[in-house]
Amino acid sequence: MTYEVVGITVLWLFLYGYLIVASVDFGAGFFSYYSKRKNKESVIHSIIQRYLSPVWEVTNVFLVFFFIGIVGFFPDTAYYYGTALLIPGSVAIILLAIRGSYYAFATYGAKESNFYSFLYGATGLLIPASLTTVLTISEGGYISVDDGNVSLLYGELFSSLYSWGVVILAVVSVLFISAAFLTYYAARAKDNEAFSLLRKYALTWAFPSIIMGIIVFALLEQRNPEHFASMLEYWWMFGISFMAFLTAAWLIWKKKNLGIAFIMVMIQYFAAFFAYGASHLPYLLYPHLTIYDGFTNEAMAAALIIAFIAGLFLLIPSLYLLMRLFLFDAEYVEGRR
Amino acid sequence: MFDNDPVLLSRILTYLTLGFHAIFATIGVGIPMMIAIAEWMGMKRKDPHYTLLARRWARGFVITVAIGVVTGTAIGLQLSLLWPNFMQAAGHTIGLPMFMETFAFFFEAIFLGIYLYTWDRFKTKMKHFLLLIPIVIGATASAFFITTVNAFMNVPQGFEIVDGIVTNVNPIEAMFNPATPTKISHVIIICYLTSAFVLATIAAVKILKGNKSVYHRKALHMTMVAAAVFAVGTAVIGDLSGKYLHEYQPEKLAAAEWHFETERGAPLILGGYLTEDNEVKYALELPYALSILSGFSPDTEVVGLNEFEDDVLPPLFIHYFFDTMVFIGMYLAFVSTLFVFLNWTKKWNAFNKPLLMMIAAGGPLSILAMESGWIFTEVGRQPWILNGIMRTSEGATSSEHVGLMLILFALLYTVLGVTCAGVLRKMFRSNPVEREMYKRGINNYEV
Ligand code: HDD
Ligand code: HEM
Ligand code: HEM
Numbered sequence: 001m002t003y004e005v006v007g008i009t010v011l012w013l014f015l016y017g018y019l020i021v022a023s024v025d026f027g028a029g030f031f032s033y034y035s036k037r038k039n040k041e042s043v044i045h046s047i048i049q050r051y052l053s054p055v056w057e058v059t060n061v062f063l064v065f066f067f068i069g070i071v072g073f074f075p076d077t078a079y080y081y082g083t084a085l086l087i088p089g090s091v092a093i094i095l096l097a098i099r100g101s102y103y104a105f106a107t108y109g110a111k112e113s114n115f116y117s118f119l120y121g122a123t124g125l126l127i128p129a130s131l132t133t134v135l136t137i138s139e140g141g142y143i144s145v146d147d148g149n150v151s152l153l154y155g156e157l158f159s160s161l162y163s164w165g166v167v168i169l170a171v172v173s174v175l176f177i178s179a180a181f182l183t184y185y186a187a188r189a190k191d192n193e194a195f196s197l198l199r200k201y202a203l204t205w206a207f208p209s210i211i212m213g214i215i216v217f218a219l220l221e222q223r224n225p226e227h228f229a230s231m232l233e234y235w236w237m238f239g240i241s242f243m244a245f246l247t248a249a250w251l252i253w254k255k256k257n258l259g260i261a262f263i264m265v266m267i268q269y270f271a272a273f274f275a276y277g278a279s280h281l282p283y284l285l286y287p288h289l290t291i292y293d294g295f296t297n298e299a300m301a302a303a304l305i306i307a308f309i310a311g312l313f314l315l316i317p318s319l320y321l322l323m324r325l326f327l328f329d330a331e332y333v334e335g336r337r
Numbered sequence: 338m339f340d341n342d343p344v345l346l347s348r349i350l351t352y353l354t355l356g357f358h359a360i361f362a363t364i365g366v367g368i369p370m371m372i373a374i375a376e377w378m379g380m381k382r383k384d385p386h387y388t389l390l391a392r393r394w395a396r397g398f399v400i401t402v403a404i405g406v407v408t409g410t411a412i413g414l415q416l417s418l419l420w421p422n423f424m425q426a427a428g429h430t431i432g433l434p435m436f437m438e439t440f441a442f443f444f445e446a447i448f449l450g451i452y453l454y455t456w457d458r459f460k461t462k463m464k465h466f467l468l469l470i471p472i473v474i475g476a477t478a479s480a481f482f483i484t485t486v487n488a489f490m491n492v493p494q495g496f497e498i499v500d501g502i503v504t505n506v507n508p509i510e511a512m513f514n515p516a517t518p519t520k521i522s523h524v525i526i527i528c529y530l531t532s533a534f535v536l537a538t539i540a541a542v543k544i545l546k547g548n549k550s551v552y553h554r555k556a557l558h559m560t561m562v563a564a565a566v567f568a569v570g571t572a573v574i575g576d577l578s579g580k581y582l583h584e585y586q587p588e589k590l591a592a593a594e595w596h597f598e599t600e601r602g603a604p605l606i607l608g609g610y611l612t613e614d615n616e617v618k619y620a621l622e623l624p625y626a627l628s629i630l631s632g633f634s635p636d637t638e639v640v641g642l643n644e645f646e647d648d649v650l651p652p653l654f655i656h657y658f659f660d661t662m663v664f665i666g667m668y669l670a671f672v673s674t675l676f677v678f679l680n681w682t683k684k685w686n687a688f689n690k691p692l693l694m695m696i697a698a699g700g701p702l703s704i705l706a707m708e709s710g711w712i713f714t715e716v717g718r719q720p721w722i723l724n725g726i727m728r729t730s731e732g733a734t735s736s737e738h739v740g741l742m743l744i745l746f747a748l749l750y751t752v753l754g755v756t757c758a759g760v761l762r763k764m765f766r767s768n769p770v771e772r773e774m775y776k777r778g779i780n781n782y783e784v
Contacts, residue, residue, distance in 0.1 A: 055450055057446040058447055060410060061446050073428075075424070083736060089418045090418065090742045104402075105400065105403075105756060296432060304432065308436075315443055321451065322450060
């Protein structure tokens with residue numbers, strides 16, 4: 001593997017990590033608000049609180065890692081995306097800021113407020129929608145570059161079927177991933193009421209998520225035929241993804257092995273996400289920027305990779321400790337601590 | 338005046354975001370240290386008052402950390418959005434510490450999550466205390482890494498530019514440039530100092546309002562002892578920062594001191610104002626002090642502003658920011674050592690009203706000093722974004738929408754600031770310390 005490929009793989013891995021942990025968090029916000037409206041709040045509220053409280057800050061760092069890391073490995077992305085994304089990027093920042101801080105306010109500070117939980121729920125769907133614009137734009141045709149002036153074509157972006165398809169895919173995926181995780185967590189907590197409600201949510205969102213995946217796949221053919229063609233070369237990874245999905249849905253339906261079911265959901269997204277990413281290469285921004293012309297110098301690349309490996313030695317044991325205390329500790333999960 | 342100039346608007350927006358973030362960042366680095374000291378004292382002296390202090394500080398800290406995190410995320414993204422050309426250059430040269438900073442955050446975030454939710458979960462108190470060590474290290478390391486980036490902006494090194502292309506990069510040399518030692522030590526110690534004073538302000542205000550509980554007295558004493566140590570350290574390191582400027586950025590020092598003619602035995606100018614033809618009026622002059630600040634001895638030669646081209650000079654108003662910072666630094670050192678001294682001799686009452694009022698002012702003043710310090714050093718680097726290499730105007734975005742974003746972010750920070758204050762007030766009002774001591778069976782007596 002070249003440095004370029006190592007670099008993009010590391011970043012993609014963290015983005016995948018963000019996709020999973022953030023989806024759980026975003027979806028939880030929505031379910032919590034939705035069930036509150038339906039007066040079922042008490043049922044799932046405490047489940048959500050117990051899992052999310054200790055980890056929300058960690059979730060955010062996954063994202064920070066990605067966008068700081070990409071400037072380190074591929075400095076030219078700062079130039080292209082930075083210039084083009086001023087508005088969508090700022091909107092995403094503001095939504096993230098509202099979500100993060102109001103979450104803390106509501107959880108640790110003030111008493112329960114409907115307004116806070118509305119913000120928490122609404123941002124949970126708007127953030128994934130705004131963040132996925134970046135992936136949409138990377139397909140090309142949404143940015144104009146003339147003599148060094150980069151700008152985003154808003155008309156093109158908002159009138160494109162593909163871009164709306166991606167937004168819907170993102171939202172339904174968030175809801176599905178989140179519900180699948182919370183179903184597992186509720187089962188571990190032996191909270192039957194919450195479990196049956198969350199299981200219902202998981203099953204509701206399972207099929208929309210796979211259908212949207214297929215629709216977006218089809219829309220990409222018109223949008224970027226070159227990318228579509230190379231995606232077909234990775235058909236087997238999409239095959240794995242689909243099988244994993246079927247297994248997950250079946251297990252949740254049967255109320256069996258819910259931990260495995262969630263791992264299947266993770267595999268489903270892992271396979272699809274990496275197949276999408278791998279077939280997108282070498283482009284970072286089609287057709288202007290590839291990983292080869294946007295790459296940092298060798299000395300920096302080597303330093304970043306060494307720092308990354310050293311960092312992992314620090315992070316993996318700590319993450320393990322966090323999970324052991326809050327995720328795998330039966331007493332904590334069941335609310336006895 | 339604004340004319341929709343993306344460069345100017347980007348500068349204002351960066352100023353706003355960093356200025357707001359800096360408050361939360363500074364106490365985010367310092368407060369874990371104070372919590373650690375309190376929890377340690379509580380454990381070693383078996384004194385539940387200190388443990389309760391740690392507990393209550395930690396609870397408030399969660400709120401400020403949340404804002405630190407979200408505004409920090411904003412800066413991280415905004416730097417790419419507003420300064421794409423600068424970030425492109427920075428990515429090639431100084432990407433390493435930026436990247437390592439995220440590991441420091443990660444480390445800190447994980448242990449903070451654990452710490453907050455495991456107060457009564459471990460069998461020994463020691464285990465819970467140990468969780469603070471990675472938090473303190475993570476927070477301090479993130480200040481360390483990000484400050485090396487800022488140091489690099491002042492003395493860019495560790496690369497060459499051949500035909501407009503960056504080559505021969507040495508990331509370690511870029512990180513450990515001549516500005517690094519004084520900058521990181523100054524920034525880290527002022528984080529501790531500011532946090533100690535902010536917490537002291539809370540205790541002082543309580544006592545001034547007539548609360549006689551021993552809890553607040555212990556809090557005040559502990560924070561003042563810490564502050565005295567940090568304040569003296571800050572002054573010493575600040576002095577070394579001056580020597581660094583003399584050596585590497587003489588134009589910044591000269592601008593801060595309105596020092597026009599190169600000379601030996603240069604005086605330090607405090608306050609005053611500058612006439613149209615660069616005459617200093619109504620200022621207090623300390624003879625030889627600038628030479629001593631620059632190089633230990635009164636006959637150090639200090640380079641004057643007249644040696645430089647006009648278009649590479651920073652605005653001269655930074656003088657006031659420099660003065661504000663140094664004055665407050667002296668004030669904080671004076672107030673905290675006086676308190677510690679009075680309390681130690683036992684002959685006088687350290688908890689007298691005027692001194693308490695001076696301590697109470699110390700928290701807000703230390704924040705003001707921190708902001709002044711940043712403005713002094715950042716504006717003092719203008720017109721460069723990378724000193725001597727890239728001008729600020731060359732680093733900025735060309736987008737036309739910065740003005741709108743400026744308005745949105747100003748709104749966001751206002752709302753965040755106001756709610757943060759409101760939530761903190763409510764949190765401590767609805768659970769006063771007397772009630773918490775009663776509930777936990779801690780003996781509360783008055784002195
Ligand atoms: C990445 C490194 C970095 C670091 C650690 C800091 N800054 Fe800085 N600062 C920048 C990167 C930067 C910048 C984005 O690169 C700016 C924009 C224009 C410029 O020259 O540098 C800047 C400008 C800038 C200005 C405006 C100067 C002007 O345009 O006249 C102020 C007042 C500050 N910053 C204040 C701060 C504060 C309060 C910081 C502490 C949290 C801080 N800086 C740390
Ligand atoms: C331009 C410079 C800066 C950038 C790009 C930056 C970036 C960030 C980012 C991305 C975060 C959020 C991290 C998370 O999600 O946990 C953050 C938070 C924080 N930053 Fe900054 N920062 C800058 C300046 C500073 C400075 C100068 C300091 C210290 C003196 C500092 C200290 C902190 C602290 C303490 C937090 C609190 C959050 C936590 O505890 O994790 N930052 N910063
Ligand atoms: C007591 C005497 C003090 C002296 C002589 C002093 C001196 C200095 C000098 C010379 C610089 C510029 C360094 C550079 O541009 O590289 C600086 C920067 C700064 N000062 Fe101070 N300082 C003092 C107290 C304080 C206090 C009390 C605070 C805040 C509570 C503070 C906060 C800062 C900050 C945040 C910076 C910018 C970071 C840096 O460049 O190191 N200073 N100080």
